[in-house]
Amino acid sequence: MKAFEVNFDGLVGPTHNYGGLSYGNVASQSNSQQGSNPREAARQGLAKMKALADLGLQQGVLAPQERPDVAALRRLGFTGNDADVIRQAAREAMPLLVASCSASSMWVANAATVSPSADTADGRVHFTAANLNCKYHRSIEHPTTSRVLQAMFNDPAHFAHHPALPAVMQFGDEGAANHTRLCRDYGAPGVEFFVYGRSAFDSRLPAPHRYPARQTLEASQAVARLHGLSAEGVVFAQQNPAVIDQGVFHNDVIAVGNGEVLFHHQDAFLDSEAVLAELHAKLAAKGGQLQAISVPRAAVTVEDAVRSYLFNSQLLTRADGSMLLVVPEECRNHPRVSSYLDGLTRQGGPITEVQAFDLKQSMQNGGGPACLRLRVALSEVELAAVNPGVIMTDALHATLLQWVSRHYRDRLTDADLADPQLLDESRSALDELTQILKLGSVYPFQRHP
Template sequence: MSTAREVNFDGLIGPSHNYGGMSAGNLASAKNEGDLSNPREAALQGLEKMRLLVRAGFTQGILPPLPRPNFDLLVSAGFGGSDAEIIEAAAKQAPQLLKAAYSASSMWAANAATVSPSADTGDGRLHLTATNLSTMLHRSTEHPDTTATLLSIFEDEGRFGVHGALPAHADFADEGAANHVRLCGEHGGPGVELFVYGREAGESTVGFPARQTRLASESIARAHHLAPDHTVFARQARAAIEAGAFHNDVVCVGTLDTLFFHELAFEDTKATLAAVRRAGEGRFELKPVMVPQAEVPVEDAITSYLFNSQLLQWPGEDRLVLLAPMETQETESTRRFCERMVAGNGPIGRVQYVDVRQSMRNGGGPACLRLRVVMTDEEISSAHQGVMLDEAKIDALQDIVSRTYRDRLSPADLADPALASECRIAREALLEALDLSGLI
């Protein structure tokens, strides 16, 4: 059994971070639509979360923001001329499309890809499949640039298999690691991969969209050469989706042998847990931690993002740590539950709260901001080192953000052609600092 660790690749929040309210089913996004955002503060908050983990001894990576605005999208919609002319015309004729072109939602790296570590795959390589995010227009254009970024970081084909996105059809709707949990006895050992979907291919739903299909999850499992006996497909509860759990990671998070979830997370909780136990037999003994609806209403779980937290094996601690947003502490039911939980003798021994309010107001907590990649030491050494963070690199990135990002931005400001130039200058400086100039 090889030694491996969980590496968090956080998405760096981009300079066009704004509250455009484009995500149907995401209650926070809708609630704050049109408000002023602070891109500078947002990026600095994310970098401070990364610094916290670096200081604790975690291996921390980063994914740069994608190019914004996405001129390819605007040109494909019939706009032409200079950059300024394209922006001016789109602002007048198709403001919603301009908002989509400026979306900074790639910051939520949990939607960048689905990841299977080499301990689980038939060919012994670490596999990553970029997500098509086809349900939402503003996210559906991300995958070409995301794939290019992943190829730049995980370029050793002998160790890594980077797959492009699935077909951009409703039957293949895929939202990535936000609907995927890997469970195991230890990170370097073989595990169980739990894929959670909201609907079958061809099935239509009324109300908030179910963004993940079973076909998409099954297709990724095949591409990653996962053993069927150690792979589980479970349906997300429709009640959770209707309550605003647009991804499974809004009601469920897991790591190692622990699955932390809300009572309404799965359509059939008993069958889901039984399937995970069967798949993990001989590998690990599942430790489920269920939060009852009677103690924490699902609405509170979603408002506070209790489950959209990072569940971590903290260096030097014998129980897991839940890295949760401040909103979890400020919501009475979730705070009380966390206090009772850590006072017990269960697998989660501590909750640490972090400030990522700028992201939270757009509907993404600590877990949304990171892509978990279990890697061996050899795989870490083979990956692009420019994106591996230490405090000096975090300082350098924060300096770029402080110099190049605006401290206030409204959706109406997207009509300003100067913003496009600012976004380009900021991204190029960030890419140079990460030794990723090939992506410019």
């Protein structure tokens, strides 16, 4: 049976803003409090989705969160009607209002970890929403994320959903941003590669000094157990603490995998030789052959990688079996990175083409092409069981562009977040969106008016 890797891209939300909320994310912090353009951000994301769908790749859409999150503000003691809550938060605790308006859910690589049916004990596709408890503004996402995923993948014969792990430091889980899968074929058993930054219980492991390590080994192990993965199909590896301290807050900022290919920086992992040896052995046992492309620090430094987001790219298999690397435009604006990419496509390896996309609105907030998508490997039967309303088509693309034009502002600053009208605009937009995508009532305001 034929199988596909489907990319579900996060739709940028109406409150897209540069709050600078993510300590350890250099781009997010450096652009803090600049004016944003939610309308342009959404259009840029939709353009990438449409371009990949036009290439014959399977493409879907994942809806944004309700923002501002008034319920979260109420839990922090702000009272009154919705408008009162927003005004009080703006007056007394503006950082909390900014956090409640974060549109970071657009980076759905953080939404969940997904294991395809070929890897799991019960033969179903498993989803575990990420708790994202390292950052307050992200820790409030997973309840809605779970409802949206369940509305998209709603056939229990094919899909299993798990709630987020306990929201404590021992089980910090950042989702697919620290997880990838290597396989001979999308429908064949593969090796799931979990990368963690620290262990909650083993103090002997080295740790970063400047920025926090968000993913724990214990969280990765728990997700593997929940998904029914075998020891022969899993590799756990520690991210190099030195690169975390240089702004590599997730593994997908320093490595990306697809099929049998792992494209990574020389300094990505602690003890790279042992990590690659284990991946090679376990993939070989599944009938695959690891092709590791290690980018030397002499060609591209870690600083270059963080500035350009070279590794926060999508590595995609074309119909003819060749691989396309989708990079942000910043890679072509960086001389050393651009030169490396030119050489990469000439050397006769598996990556034969590079395409650059303008994603400035996302990049300035600290997320590139890979951050914007959640990968889900599906068989033909499983793909047919997905809610068809979320699969990208020419008609859906046109509808979503019109929807964005009607509902999104073209400029947003911190001061605008204090306007209660923004909440009304956002809810009106999302209520219409759930009808377009056929999601039902997934947002709190729809469930508890």
